[in-house]
Amino acid sequence: MLLALLLLTNFADWIPARWTSSDPSSLELVRATPINCLLLEKEHWSPEFLDKAAGLGIATLGVVRPGDALPKAKLTGLMLEGDFSGGGEPAAGELPVIRVGPRAHMDFAGGAPVVGTHQGVWPGINVTEEDAAKAAPTGGPWIDTNAGFLRFARAATKAEIWIANRPPPGTAFPTARYLQAIGDAAIVGARWVVSLDEDFSRRLLAREEKALAGWETIAAHLRFYQNQKPWRGFTPRGQLALVQDSASGGLFSGGILDMIAVKHTPVRAVPSRLLSDEFMEGARMAVSVDPAALTEEQKETLGRFTRSGNTLLSAPAQWKFPPVTADKITLSKEEIETIDAIWKEINSMTGRRNLGARLFNVSTILSSLVGAPAGTPVLLHLVNYSDYPVESITAHVLGKYTKAMLHEPGRAPRSMPVYVVEEGTGTGIDIDKVSTIATLVLE
């Protein structure tokens, strides 16, 4: 219990992973990584395993689903996974509980230290059969990502955000796909709960050489973000604010936040509930997705925003975002078409403006621009979702910077030459190559 209480105070430092073994010796694999919190299915709650984990300072959370009985076990806590809205929640007693349910049921205002969901798309390049072969040139690829939803979630609460989606059943992913999942959440300050596919997990527990190498790479990528704890307190720096709420698209993947991010425009999510002058500080443009749902006070905040010379784009009054349900996290093709009208307006409003950073040659990359509360440093997080490294990236970051360092997992930070962008839109930096994740630190 003492351990549980001690760990409770460090939720922000928990690096969670689903673990599929009750063999105490398997904890040696965990020890070599920054992972310090294991999510265990009931069959793995063996006393020997839990004791050894506790001895190593590794938290253990028992995974409980609706209706599950709760046998006694020396767990650190419980993770309630699934939809408990119909009941079936066990009596946890004094055990700390982390809820990882449907996005639609996430309680951002409830005061829980961790707010999570088990629903997510698997991050990566989405190439449809339709796109794969065309008679003439086409546009770029779409990136499946949870980052837009996680941006919203991070803005909606001070709690830690966990996304605990698993690899699609039957998949055997290369290591790079896990690195992308880690980066997809981390660049917006959330945590992906590491969850290996069945094949990888089996090979890892059997200590197969290739699986061990992949595991080490995953660990290096987790360590990359964990070693820079101050970064987690940095806040979004984009000059474009998207005012929306859970009911107006904030919980979807592939919604407006992702559409903006795929265009490489830095964007900050502003939950309507929290709309304030403070939240809007630094923004120059805003999009109000559901203006009819705003209170008079919130409308007045946006009024002050525009009276200060900033630009506001409001969705048409009759326009409504598709409804949120417990089993739905993405938009259908028809629903995407309904948001196309407002999307075109946003596109037209932002144009080629530098709203924090402009990135080039980044069709398979998503980014996140954040800054220290004091102003600098400013970070440009990058995640490459393709299976190939991206070479020759150019970043034009708004503002004057004299120093740029590129941080990557497993490498010493490298200094990047900076130059003034001729159009007067900031500082230019040419990045030679990004394999999977990297962070540009500007001062």
Next chain:
Amino acid sequence: MRSLSRRELFAQMLGAPLALSAATTPTAPVAIARCNSYGEDQAALLGSMFDSLGGLEKLVRNKTVTIKLNLTGSPALKFQGRPLGVTHYTHPSQVGALAHLLGRAGARRIRFVESCWGTPGPMEEYMLDSGWNVRAFENAAPKVEFENTNALGSSKKYARFKVPGGGLVFPSYDLNMAYQETDVFVSLAKLKDHATCGVTLAMKNIFGITPASIYGDDAGKDEPNENPTKGRVETCHFGKRQPSSSAAPELKPASSRESGYRMPRITAELVAARPIHISIIDGIETMAGGEGPWIRGVRLVKPGLMIVGTNPVTTDTVGTACMGYDPRAQGAGAFAKCDNTLLLAEQLGAGTADLKRIEVRGVPIGDAMFRFSL
């Protein structure tokens, strides 16, 4: 697909009977050189090839030179994650080398152009999106400019180019002013197959001079759409719609809508309407089986070749032969599924597609040949 054998090649060069007479069309020598890597000195390579053709200076001194690059398709579309320049785009090392050579040869103004896919934005940004170092190009020579010709760009009006003889599909084309405000027009192309034109060489590269604002799928009905976001498939490839009515409509709306009929004709008449003075074909590294990653079955190849000429038809004819195809084939080889662009251009008087009338300098075709068909 039927390829050209060495025996057939030599038979052609020795004067085997031709389906079409080519005796009166212009000819010009073509230079072929070997180059196995973009790491080799591209300026030295191109410079020596120009020298073998009589020198670059006499062509460009005190002239405005406009260079049409081949940046086909969105830069977001990469093949197996490879840099665009080694698959289906012009290679940036040749852009820098050519700018340097043109500057050294005394060109007054050097302007790189392309109708950048799906955008009217600055070409510099499109090149950055392609992973190119634009600042290096700007520093390669004095007065280097870039113009995206997908819409009006920096001009206030379009220039009309009439097709000599009245045209095959369109009687004229409305193009960005950059194509008029030039003394020398260069096609900096890639050695590739093409799904609807057989081969993508110096001439097919010129299809990209058509602005999507007028010929695009989202072109305005009456006036150009100065913010085009799509390609030119419906208007040009398949003729499903007419260009903006500000430009001339099709001559024969009841003609075939097959892209294999339309695109070779459009390409040939564009070359006749907007003549190319210098054709440069990069076959160092490229792709076979199609012109871009959107074509199923494309593959990377390294022919290790450069081809340069002062007539686009003769240069493309030699290029086609170097790819292992019969340049005069009809319904076979590279032109199995489309009409022969080379012969159509020849019929329009742009140049000869008859190998026996083309002087090859440097590496002989037989030694340079790299078969593109499997």
